[in-house]
Amino acid sequence: MTATVTRETSADRHRPVRRRRASGHLRQERRAGWLFVAPAVIVLVVFLFAPILMAAWVSLLDWNGQSSPFSGDADFVGLDNYRNLLTEAGLLRNDFMLSVRNTLYYVLFGVAGVVVLSFVLAMAVNSYVLRGRSFFRTIFYFPAITSSVAISVLFLFLFQGAGVVNVMLSWVGVDGPSWFTDPRGVLHIVFSWFGVDAAPGALADTTLGGLSLWDWFSGPSVAMCTLIMLTVWTTSGTYMLFFLVGLQDIPVELEEATAIDGAGAWQRFRYLTLPLMRRSLVLVITLALIGSWQVFDQVFILSQGAPAKTTLTPAYISYVRSFGDGQFGVGAAVAFVLFAIIIVLTLVQRWVGRERRA
Template identity: 85%
Template sequence: MTATATREPSARGHGSSRRRRVSGHRLQERRAGWVFVAPAVVVLVVFLFAPIVMAAWVSLLDWNGQSSPFSGDAEFVGLDNYRNLLVDAGLLRGDFMLSVRNTLYYVLFGVTGVTVLSFALATAVNSWVLKGRGYFRTIFYFPAITSSVAISVLFLFLFQGSGVVNVMLSWVGIDGPSWFNDPRGVLHIVLSRFGMDAPPSWLADNTLGGLSLWQWVSGPSVAMCALIALTIWASSGTFMLFFLVGLQDIPIELEEAAAIDGAGAWRRFRHVTLPLMRRSVVLVITLALISSWQVFDQVFILSQGAPAKTTLTPAYISYVRSFGDGQFGVGAAVAFVLFAIIIVLTIVQRWIGRERRA
């Protein structure tokens, strides 16, 4: 009895000592982990989260950028910048709604075009029938590693008055400069060919966000179509790689089994390839959607909103209001509204493209 009673406390003491050592070891691991990630955390806080918080504060101010936003020179106006942007009728809200309309068409045609083209390119370079696949992969990807400024300048030369595009249009009797300087949307241009120059009363009288419904359904201008073509050409190489990775992850046995069962190329693509590429498609659409709403450099170099603000975008408005007019509070408010639009549309797109269980 005495020996057993003596051994039991010793065993309990040994177990508690072991637990303390394990706990101390885990604590040391946590501390070491924080030491290693501390530089990255500091960089994120200083260069990402702190500027976001500061920009949110600036959006509530009437600040010209000449002094500290935390000094008495910056007047606190609360939500007035957002009210002028979204509620009160005026030039700011009119320009912002025009930019939203322009960007909606940019997103609709740009995201659709780049998704379809990049998927087609990935399918082509993934085919064993194509010879020199590595060469074509490099050629298709080359625009993605080229500066967007250089690509924009190239398109500027192509579409200027004496550029190649306008010269080719003159061969078929189209006046290129007047065509690209037309502020009407492509739908309005097409309807005018059939004698419909005036809008129906119900489209002209009803408004949304300060714009008539006739303006909302005008379609992109020809200049915006050129910007969309630029984006599709420059971005398709990057998204081609995403699709290429997804295509190469599809087991070849599934394709062979479908072919043995008598499925043709189209049926194999529709019932085997596309369902297995759902995640890649959703990823590409999400990334293209986000980048399309943030378009700035092409607009700044090519058009600066012309003709008649038909290529105006929210990012360009934020830049002009901040650095052109010295209204940094308004520019920050535009940026945060744009951020909210991107978040909402991304959530909706992800919900629509989610995988559904049978």
């Protein structure tokens, strides 16, 4: 009995020592962990978080970029840049609303087109019937790794007035459109075929954000349709890889079992492939949505907002106002409004595409 009590007392006496040793090892592991992640944290702070905070401060200034934004040379204007952009009638708000309208059409048709095309390509190169699948995967992915400037210049030559596209259309008796000179939306062009060239009274008198409903519902211009085709062609290869990974994760046993049960190709696609590809679809739609609102280089090379600002985008406005007009405060405000739009639409899209319990 005495020995038992002595052993218990000895164990109790050594327990705090073991606790101190364990806590000491834990502190050493934490210090080692911070030491390893410190370079990445420093890079993020210096090149990501600090510029974001600086841009937020610049958006509250009237700054021309010639001096330090933290000096007294830059005038503090508060929310005036945002007010002029969103509420005050003027050229800035009109241009921004035009860019939002253009980008909405770009997102609507561009995201849908790239998702459908990339999904079809992924199913094609995933098929065991197709020979040379590695070759076709490389060919389909090749536009994604090609310089966007080079591809934009190529499209500029293809779709100019005497370009290859119009020449080929003339072979079948179709007069090619003026791709980069016609400012009308495609819906306006279709209405003109039926003699409707002017806006009805209700659509012309009702305005939203400084634009009439007739302008909002005009559809994308022919030039914007060209940009959409360019984006769909260049990005579908990248998103094809995301879908391909998802398709290859579907167990072959499930497909064989559904085929044995008598399910046809459409039934297997509808009730097996699509439900199992939900996460891949949400990922691709999210990435395509974000990329569509950030489009800049194609606009800069092909049109610079022409014709009649029908290819204007928020990213291009931010660039022109900052580096063209020297209004870095306005450019930063446009960038932060664009950031808010992307965040809201991404959250809505993720909420719509979330997995729901049965």
